[in-house]
Amino acid sequence: MEYSPARPPSPVRSKVFAACVMLSLWVYMLYCCAGYCSTAPGFAAGRVADYLDPPVKTSSRDLLNNENEEWDDARAEDATPPGSVNGTGTESKKLPRAIIIGVKKGGTRALLEFLRVHPDIRAVGAEPHFFDRNYDKGLEWYRDLMPKTLEGQITMEKTPSYFVTKEVPARIYTMSKATKLIVVVRDPVTRAISDYTQTRSKKPDIPSFESLTFKNRTLDLIDTTWSALQIGMYARHLERWLQFFPMEQILFVSGEGLISDPAGEMARVQDFLGLRRVVTQKHFHFNPAKGFPCLKRPEGNSKPHCLGKTKGRTHPNIEARVVQSLRNFYRPYNKKFYRMTGHDFGWDSQPDGE
């Protein structure tokens, strides 16, 4: 090879060099915006982009074909402590090792967002609805929705309808009988009203809560075919899960506790998942105007991130006698559920009225 001495930089060569650098930076930024920079730790650009725009991209969101109003709530700030991403090796998409299976309006979005703060958790932001609506698309379709993880990190998703869909326990068992299951439960009466409030926000003309609750005019026959009421019969749904999974593999999180003591509930969840207790009291700030805890970064003084306006909608006032009938209706189911889980969630000691 011919030896050529170093040539002094010419103005033309410098301009070409600068243009190449600019072009590479643009390509890298596009790459990151597309969500492929997730190996970057903590607050690095890729992960922030990932968090602002969760791993399921718009096209996949359409593919998911669900009325996923909660998707926007996944646009949380990245509160991952800098430099604390764990795990080793190269990243790859894996099937979930833990799933938040319910319940609808229990507080599932709050739990998922709190968990996403943990450096050992990577979760898909949207609800995949794989085991109930998209099962025929196959496990590879499902895996492809997941964010990439390093060895040692836990892949998660949440789809609240799983808990009440009868085919789902067997399907999750078939994927992996070691899957850890988390259920966020909430007073079934308040949950039903929350569910109704959500439906009414989309279809303002629906009949009143009272008229949907009863089958007859004498207001004594509860309409258990109405899904808003059926979901709250937790003991019944749980029986189906117990045909496939042992109780030790299911964690019940109190929806009320998630609001009044988020750090306490998060300690239980992290223990259950075999994780270090990274998400603690210092990650939460109670916002009195919202009435909810919001996520904050322990260091720095950026504004705490609260969930979006689809959470904490004002519930309509429901007639006291209707609430009382529902309390009477749910009492035996609640009692059974407390016995099965070994935990009294305290819903039956609530004062009457919501």
Ligand SMILES: Nc1ncnc2c1ncn2[C@@H]1O[C@H](COP(=O)(O)OS(=O)(=O)O)[C@@H](OP(=O)(O)O)[C@H]1O
């Ligand atoms: N931190 C925090 N911020 C906001 N909201 C919180 C929080 N923790 C629990 N909740 C309660 O979560 C309820 C919505 O539950 P889900 O997220 O499970 O709803 S959904 O099934 O995904 O639609 C939502 O119900 P509503 O208040 O009836 O809207 C909230 O009460």
